[in-house]
Amino acid sequence: MSSVKTEKKTPLIRMIKRDEITQKKTWMIRAVAILGALITGGILILCLGKNPLQAYSDMLRGAFGSKVLIQETVKQAIPLLITAIGISFAFKMKFWNIGAEGQVLVGAIGAGYWAFFYAATLPKIPLIILMIVTAMLFGGLYGLLPALCKAKWGTNETLFTLMLNYIALYIIKYLANGPWKAAGSSFPKMPMIHKGVRLSKVFGVHWGWIIALVLVVFASIYFNRTKQGYEIAVVGESNNTARYAGINVGKVFRRTMFLSGALAGIAGMLQVAGCDYTITERTAGGVGFTAITVAWLAHMNPYGMLGVAAFIAVLERGCNQIETTMAIPASVSDLLIGIILFFMLGCEFFINYRLVTRGGKEEQNA
Amino acid sequence: MEQYAIEMKGITKTFGKVIANHDVNLQLRKGEILALLGENGSGKTTLMNMLSGIYFPDHGSIKVNGTEVSIQSPKDAFDHGIGMIHQHFKLVDVLTAAENIVLGLKGGITIDRKSTNKKVKELGDKYGFDVDPAKKIYNMAVSEKQTVEILKVLYRGAEILILDEPTAVLTPQEVDKLFAVLRNMKEDGKSIIIITHKLHEVLSISDRVAILRKGEYIGTIETATANQSTLTEMMVGHAISLEIKHPEVEQGPEMLRVHDLTCLNSEKVKALDGVNFSAFGGEVLGIAGIAGSGQKELCEAIAGLYPITGGTVLFRQKKDGVEVMENIGGQDAQNIHKKGVSYVPMAFVPEDRLGMGLVASMDMVDNVMLRSYKDNKGFFVDRKPPKELSEKLIKDLEIVTPGVSTPVRRLSGGNVQKVLLGREISFGPDVLVVSYPVRGLDINSSYKIYDLLNEQKKKGVAVIFVGEDLDVLLEISDRILVMCGGKVSGIVNAKETTKEELGLYMIKVGGGKEEIA
Known part of the structure; x- marks a missing residue:
């Protein structure tokens, strides 16, 4: 009973929840x-x-200084945006998919298979379609796996998807060391894909940006206008309410995680065919994680993600710039x-x- | 000047835009029992939480025994001799009563179980508690847990006790026992605040009543000068009839038959054990029982949301013009609903309104279409019919909301319930299961809900009403089914039974009649 306080004392700082803003x-x-x-x-x-002012102005110049630089910035934003949209599918459902990195990589592998081995035998358009479909399938299945295990055994999706990232990374290491190793190379790396398979450019950037914009609109409609989007929102809010409404929660998990992974797979395909022209361990390059930030900052709003992805791309390009100009x-x-x-x-x-x-x-x- | 045990002056507390308490004054005399009366949401618990150190007031001052104090944590509250018994118990299940009581107290590294047990026992005997200090919490009934909570506070030397709705979970017999204990504590010089919204309890236990309405302090009066209608008027703000209507309706056909229904919970223990009963059109079948006696499982099993181990759930269905009882037991909600596309057999208002019946963050339109969005053909949702229905519900049920696109979590409890019940009724069900439909609602909303249920009864719907307030159940129900430990303890005619009889059924299957006979 030593600490009886008699004087009036209010806590120094208190936080109060805002109701509306x-x-x-x-x-x-x-x-x-x-x-x-x-x-x-x-x-x-x-x-x-x-000089910080010079640094900032250099950053802006690095992102927007010339036509080529702007194109580079857009190129940087594409995989970020598509992956973020993919992630938002899962996050809206409160399924914490942090495995986009891996899903991008397996998508790249799916696309790479056709690009490496059928570039000479198939005409370009069916080949590209096959690459996209396979990338989506690979990415989708890679996303489906944790959903299946969660529905069946109640596994933790966060750990599960995180671990799958490493598995995807090591599959690529294996492929680069063995079956897909570039002929005549002494390094463990894959060959460059055939020029005929590389995506053509629209306004100086491969046409992945058109896909990204289409996906923004598609996701917005899917979330807000379709039954499936509605189900995602209900499941995300409360599994109990979903069951009460007669929604098969497991099915929604599976379907949505497949879509989430498939979208990340598209990002992987675009990286291979439009950007890197090969597959390396750095094909995903942290996009899967940065995309989480993008989705979160945009509150899962596809149009918001467009803005945030562009913003982060500008930042990254700008920082690249000051590395070289200002050392x-x-x-x-x-x-x-x-x-x-x-x-x-x-x-x-x-x-x-x-x-x-x-x-x-x-x-x-x- | 009289020195009060507690004197609160000009207390204001806001949460965002919500003003929970506004300029509230409260005085607790030494050695009295003060009832704090108010409707749900009138700010009773918030006010008391500021005494027990859970919240800190935005404005105002608190004096304990005449000295101004600042209570910033539950520990500060204890230092001032204030102890609160919350509605939701805060006990460690795997420990014994005595261990829970000494938990968190200063002492050596070891616990001398023998001496603490003895001390706890003595304390219990002093006030007339019936307690076994060595019993584990998980083996205890709700009333025993409450006893432990009270002893915990007394053991720490509290002179001022605050009890938040202590009778909500008790049977009538247990309430009498608790009140006897409270009177003993008063004799011993303790000052007690009891939060409640039940008028007859106020009249039977308290010396004075303080009344809150919508966060405002209305006044304090001597209980001896009060009666039910004066108290209601102070509480609600205008005179109100406290009688629940009970329309006489001719009993219709059997709508639902539950036969030998058995369910296992996740620990493979029988949550429901051979439950048998029928519900008829045009009646309200009340379901009573101590909380956790299987009411929730029963409702969910009927609705296809709880796995059934044995037995059948039969609904009246028309097949080729012939009425038959069809078993839907063991089918999931999806299939029950699919049948419902042409003919909805049942509607269900679950007890967890925002966690099961509705989606809190969605607006009214999206919530209204929760059960019917699948009926729309194709890939897209059609928000037009639910929007029209929402607007109709707002008009018909007098739902207070800024508009159909306001998230339902922003609505008050009564309006949330109206949205939920309104949606379920809109299907034109044969069987309507409502679980604790007025819990947390103010008096006006509660009576609106009773009226809606009676309307359904008049339409020939079999209404199943799971409730906790026996007075309400006795008035609104035609028959009352009492559950005890997952079994049907008894089914009685509401007109011929008493609260005491229901209380006996609640604690023992068959009401202990077999032993007497």
């Missing part, structure tokens, strides 16, 4: 967050003895991306809550 205020908070991120990043650059190490530019994303994700807290300090006047109409 205007659109304007939401964007204000986001703007402040970006500003905060730029300032924090600027201090970091300053510590390295470089800022790659690790620092990664750090810069990290800071910006941290602020963007962190500001969501302030959109949901407001803080009241001790003695501070309370907002009456927040």
Whole structure:
């Protein structure tokens, strides 16, 4: 009984959940967050003895400075956007698919099979169609597997999909070392795909960007207008409600995870046929994880993902640029991306809550 | 000036836009039992949570024994001698009563079980508790767990006790016992606040009543000067008839027959054990029982949401013009629903409204189409018919909502229930199962729900009403089925039975009559 407090004391800072918030205020908070991120990043650059303003303007120039650079930026955004849309299918259902990385890779393998071995025998159009279909099938099945196991044995999908990423990675290592190894190469790498299979360009970028835009519209319609999209939303909110409504929860899990994986598979196919022209361990290159951020920041809204994917692509291109022009190490530019994303994700807290300090006047109409 | 045990002044607490308490004053005299009365959602629990350190007030001051204090955690509350017994018990299942009671207290590394058991026993005897200190919590009935919670608070030397709706889970006999204990504690000089919305309990136990309405403090009066209607008027804001209508309807055909129904729960223990009963058109069949006696499983098994191990669930169906009882037991909700495309046999309002009956984040249109969206042919959903139905429901059932596109979780409890019940009734069912339909609702909404159910009864629907308030069940039901440990303990005529008889059935299958006979 030693600590009986008699004096009046209010906690220093309290958080209060916001009930509603205007659109304007939401964007204000986001703007402040970006500003905060730029300032924090600027201090970091300053510590390295470089001029932050120049760094930022160089970043913009790196993303938009010339036609080629803009095309590069778009190229960077394509797999990010498609994979994010794929992920959002699973996330809307609260199925935590963090295996997009692996699904992209197996999609690439599916597409690579045709590109490596049938480029000479099949005409281009059926070949491309076969590549897309196989990539979707591979990616889809790779996504289906954790859904099946979850329905059957209640396995944890997060761990399961994460582990599948590594399996996909090692399959590629195996293929590059053995059966698919480039002829005459002393390194364990796969050959370049035949020129005839490479995707043609529209406005200087392979036509994957058209697919990405179509998928944005498709996903938006699927989520909002179709029975299947409605079922995903119900299952995501509550399995019990879904059962009550007569929805076969396991079936929705399987169908949606197949779609989720299939979309990631398309991203893999586009990387092989439109971008890298081969398959390496870096074909997915972290896209599967960055796409989680994209989907989350956009609140699973396909049009929002379009914006966020573009934003992150600009960041990545920009950081590439300052690595070369200002000799800022790659690790620092990664750090810069990290800071910006941290602020963007962190500001969501302030959109949901407001803080009241001790003695501070309370907002009456927040 | 009189020194109060507790004096709260100008307390305000908001959650977002919701004002839970606004400028509330409350005084608790030493050695009295104060009833805190108010409808659901009037802010009783929030106010008490600020005394027990769970919430911190936005404005206002709290004095304990005349000194102003700041209560920032449950530990602070204990330091001031305040102990709260929550509605949902916070006990460790695998420990014994005594172990739970000393849990978290300062002491050596080891527990001297013998001496704590003895101390707990003595404390129980002092106030007239019936408790076995060495019994594990998971072996205990609800009333025993409550006893442990109260002892836990007393053991820590609380002088001021707050009980949140302590009678909600008890049988009438157990309520009497609890009240006797509370009176003993009062004799011993303890000050007690009891939260409730049951008027007859207020009148029988308390010295004074403090009334809250919609977060506002209305006033405190001496219980001796109060009666049911004055209290209701203060609580609701206007005079209201407390009588539940009971239309006399001629009994219709048998709509549902449950035969020897047995279900195992996930631990392979019988949740339902040989349940037999029939429900007829034009009647309200009440289902009573201590919480967790198999009511939930029964409802879900009838609705095809709970796996059936044995027995049958028969619905009246028309086949080639001939009425037959068809077994749908063991079929899942999907198949029951498929049948329902042309002929919906049953509607179900589950107890977990926002977790099972509705999708909290979706708007009314999307919720209304939850059970019918599949009827639309093709790949797309058609939101036009559900939108029209939603608008009709808002008008017919007086649902208060900004519009059909507001997420249902933003609606008040009563309006949520109206959306759910309205949707289920809109199918024109033969059997309507409603589980705890007025739990958490204010008085006006509750009576609207009773009216809707009576309307269905008049239409010839077999209404199955699972309830916890025996007074309500006695008034609205034609027959009452009492469950006990997954079995049908008895089926009685509501007009001929009493609360005490139901209480006996609730704790023992057959109401212990066999032994007397």
